[in-house]
Amino acid sequence: MRHLLLATPFALLATPAAASTGEPVNPWVALAYLISGVFFILALRGLSSPATSRTANRFGMVGMLIAVVTTLVTHVPGLTIVVYDDGPTQTWFELDWATTSQILIAIAIGAAIGLVTARRIAMTAMPELVAAFHSLVGLAAVLVGWAAYLNPGAFGLLTEAGIAAVSKVEMGLGIAIGAITFSGSVIAFAKLSGKMSGSPILLPARHVINLGVLAAIIVLTALFAMAGPDETPPLIVALTVLAFVIGFLLIIPIGGADMPVVVSMLNSYSGWAAAAMGFTLGNTAMIITGALVGSSGAILSYIMCRAMNRSFISVIAGGFGADDGGGASGEPREQRPYKQGSAADAAFMLEQAEKVIIIPGYGMAVAQAQHALREMTDVLEEKGVEVKFAIHPVAGRMPGHMNVLLAEASVDYDKVFELEDINTEFAQADVAFIIGANDVVNPAAKTDKSSPIYGMPVFDVDKAKQVFFIKRSMGGVGYAGVDNDVFYMDQTMMLLSDAKKMVEEIVKALD
Amino acid sequence: MDFISILSIFVLACFVGYYVVWSVTPALHTPLMAVTNAISSVIIVGALIAAAAADVPGAKWLGLLGIVLASVNIFGGFAVTARMLAMYKKKEKK
Numbered sequence: 001m002r003h004l005l006l007a008t009p010f011a012l013l014a015t016p017a018a019a020s021t022g023e024p025v026n027p028w029v030a031l032a033y034l035i036s037g038v039f040f041i042l043a044l045r046g047l048s049s050p051a052t053s054r055t056a057n058r059f060g061m062v063g064m065l066i067a068v069v070t071t072l073v074t075h076v077p078g079l080t081i082v083v084y085d086d087g088p089t090q091t092w093f094e095l096d097w098a099t100t101s102q103i104l105i106a107i108a109i110g111a112a113i114g115l116v117t118a119r120r121i122a123m124t125a126m127p128e129l130v131a132a133f134h135s136l137v138g139l140a141a142v143l144v145g146w147a148a149y150l151n152p153g154a155f156g157l158l159t160e161a162g163i164a165a166v167s168k169v170e171m172g173l174g175i176a177i178g179a180i181t182f183s184g185s186v187i188a189f190a191k192l193s194g195k196m197s198g199s200p201i202l203l204p205a206r207h208v209i210n211l212g213v214l215a216a217i218i219v220l221t222a223l224f225a226m227a228g229p230d231e232t233p234p235l236i237v238a239l240t241v242l243a244f245v246i247g248f249l250l251i252i253p254i255g256g257a258d259m260p261v262v263v264s265m266l267n268s269y270s271g272w273a274a275a276a277m278g279f280t281l282g283n284t285a286m287i288i289t290g291a292l293v294g295s296s297g298a299i300l301s302y303i304m305c306r307a308m309n310r311s312f313i314s315v316i317a318g319g320f321g322a323d324d325g326g327g328a329s330g331e332p333r334e335q336r337p338y339k340q341g342s343a344a345d346a347a348f349m350l351e352q353a354e355k356v357i358i359i360p361g362y363g364m365a366v367a368q369a370q371h372a373l374r375e376m377t378d379v380l381e382e383k384g385v386e387v388k389f390a391i392h393p394v395a396g397r398m399p400g401h402m403n404v405l406l407a408e409a410s411v412d413y414d415k416v417f418e419l420e421d422i423n424t425e426f427a428q429a430d431v432a433f434i435i436g437a438n439d440v441v442n443p444a445a446k447t448d449k450s451s452p453i454y455g456m457p458v459f460d461v462d463k464a465k466q467v468f469f470i471k472r473s474m475g476g477v478g479y480a481g482v483d484n485d486v487f488y489m490d491q492t493m494m495l496l497s498d499a500k501k502m503v504e505e506i507v508k509a510l511d
Numbered sequence: 512m513d514f515i516s517i518l519s520i521f522v523l524a525c526f527v528g529y530y531v532v533w534s535v536t537p538a539l540h541t542p543l544m545a546v547t548n549a550i551s552s553v554i555i556v557g558a559l560i561a562a563a564a565a566d567v568p569g570a571k572w573l574g575l576l577g578i579v580l581a582s583v584n585i586f587g588g589f590a591v592t593a594r595m596l597a598m599y600k601k602k603e604k605k
Contacts, residue, residue: 030512033556040550041527047535047543050599057542057592060550064585071556075563096565103562106575110582117583118590126541126591133548133588136580140554143577147561147570154564155557166514267544274551275521281560282512285553288524293547295528300540393537400540407598414601418537 030284032070037288039063044292050413067285077103123408124365127263127398128193134266135185138247141178141273142240145171148280149236155281162229167280172221172236174276176243181269183247188262191251192397198256200318206253207317213246253318261304261315263398268297300399307393307419309445309455338474341493343505346468349493350376351510353430353466355386357422359459360402361395361437363472367499369435370409376503377411379510388425389416390459392440423460432464434486436499438471442484467492470499542595549588555581 040063046056077099083090121129148171152158157167190196203209217239224235254262275290277283305312350356358377364370377387389411395402406416426432434441444451445458461467467486473496474487486492495502535543558581561574 036553037524040553041531043546043550044528044531044535044543047539047546049536050539050596053539053542053596053599054593057546057589057596060546060592061589064550064553064589067553067556068559071559075560077563077565099563099565099571102575103559103578106562106578107582110579110584111586113579114583114585114587115590118587118594121591123595126545126595129587129591130541130544130548133545133584136584137548137551137554140552140558140577140580140584143573143580144554144557144561147573147577148557150573151561151564151567151570153566154560154570264544267547270551271547274554277554277557279514279517279521281557282517283556284520286556287517287521288527289550289553291521291524292528292531293551295525296532296543296547299529299532300544303537303540391537396541398541398544400537400543403538404541404595404598407595407600410598410600412601413538413599416538 026074029070029074032066033283033285034288036063036066036070036285039066040285040289040292044296063285072103076100123404125193126401126404127259127396128189130398131185131189131192131263131266134263134270135182135189137270138178138181138183138185138266138273141270141277142175142182144277145175145178145280146236146240149232157280165225168225168232169221170276170279172224172239174273174280175236175240176217176221177269177273177276179240179243180247180250181266181273183244184251184262184269185247185266187248187251188259188266191256192259192263198259200255201252202318203249203253206249210246210249213242213249217242217246250316254315255318258308258310258315258318260394260396260398260401261301261308261310261312264297264300264304265316266297268294268301271295271297303393304399307457309453309457336488338487339493341468341495343495343497343502344509345493346495346502347506347509349466349468350380350385350431350433350506351383353385355388355425355429356380356431356433357388357390357426357429357464358433358435359390359392359437359441359461360406360435361392361440362397362402363436363438364499365396365402365405365436367436369500369503370405370411372500372503372507373435374406374409374411376507376510377415379507383510387415388422390419390422391416392419392437392457392459395437395440419457419459426460426463429464431466431468432459432461433468433470434461435470435503438484441486444483444485461486462489465491468495469493470495470497470502472496472498538599539596542592545588545592545595549585549592552581552584552588555585 039059043056043060046052078094078096148155152163157163191198220235220239224232224239227235271290271293274286275294278286278290305315380387389406391402403416439453441459441461443462445453445456448454469492555578558574558577561570562578
């Protein structure tokens, strides 16, 4: 009798396959993946404060290293050949050098691209970078799903009757969610980076089309799961193509103002895609990570929706910010009187103030005024003025974006406050200094039920003794296209200029 | 592992994720997204398995491409997170 057993070295240690999903489980390997998952939990936990965050990031790297090394060790390319003969058993292992070097080269290429991008990217461009990264996770999920479909044996998915139905459902879901993440993120990237207009593209009957495609994907997944081995290829191809199409269709009707929600939502999807693949492979690290990332993206989407007083459904349905002729943007606005001031006026009053609250918006980042603003803060503090920064959740183009931009300009994070923490302090503030923000200080959100931003939480700048409003000109309006009563208040002084230039002039006037 | 064990891990991890993410300070939401992005590339595990198996060339090449994409994310994601976190400083009091 002569048996020939072909396997990778560590698989030999494993218990025989008894399960319907995943590979034969070697307890040590399973433990390693579990530890990796725990490190990922610690990586997110540490982000509760900037002080612990750097260590947290290292935990994440350690977790990833454990997962990758474990996989490399258990899946060394090459074959162990064991010959059970009538004589003594012979074992030898042959490493497949070609494949090993291909894998290492693939990692090196990815590492080089990743590291160079991470080093070069401007902090203002962080939303498009994150969108681009999401698209890569999505595409990787599609590729892994397809690889598992083409080579189920390597993933331990092969049973006597082909791939088990459960595995096929998981595989189909992983591919579908991955494909939606990919094409959706590509559109989000194009919109955020200005390669595509931020205004919504509205197809007629888009809701019917979208629901139809989603239903078709679900039906195809079910058919794919039930089909015999010979019938699956057209089904999985159709499934993949439709999922790519729906990702595209879902994001094109969503306008630029809603991109913070979209980026968070795609963040969530990339997590669910990883989780679905984790189910297919029976891999704990992937499942834990997928669940963490999925919840994280979902919570961030919720926070962003709440900050804009928009329901998640209405964001997904899209169309917000479409120029449909209605609303305040259509009609010419009446000319109302406002006070205009100069940098010298502003500097004089800032010097006299005891407490100044600065409200930066995305316009400040566009004008690259954050460094000048920090200089102004330093000068004022030397003169004994208390300066605080107030950040609205939607101040940037993604959650927490404004905080990063201020941190880059070396603004001390102890001076930066969230909306709910600082809003009561405006009553004691001598100056509310609005730079590059508009909708987030618009009182119409509190009073005008017909306003598109009604119900959105806003800063109570009208309670401050003085309001300085830096704006390029009186013409422009915020994302939502509505007029702002703050411009015309008695205590408001409009500083009409480029934000960076104006702040630099104020700094000069302060000296 | 059987389906129910995997599902249990998944459901519990969702709860862990929920509580952990709510405790993240809003000031670090952008780094949070960058780092979640990096860790979701643990999907590289699947790509490594596919690439290491020599018997189906199609799956192997998909795996290799998957490794490249996931590596971009892993290295890029952790590096850009580290770069951002290094900026969050308390000023030295003079």
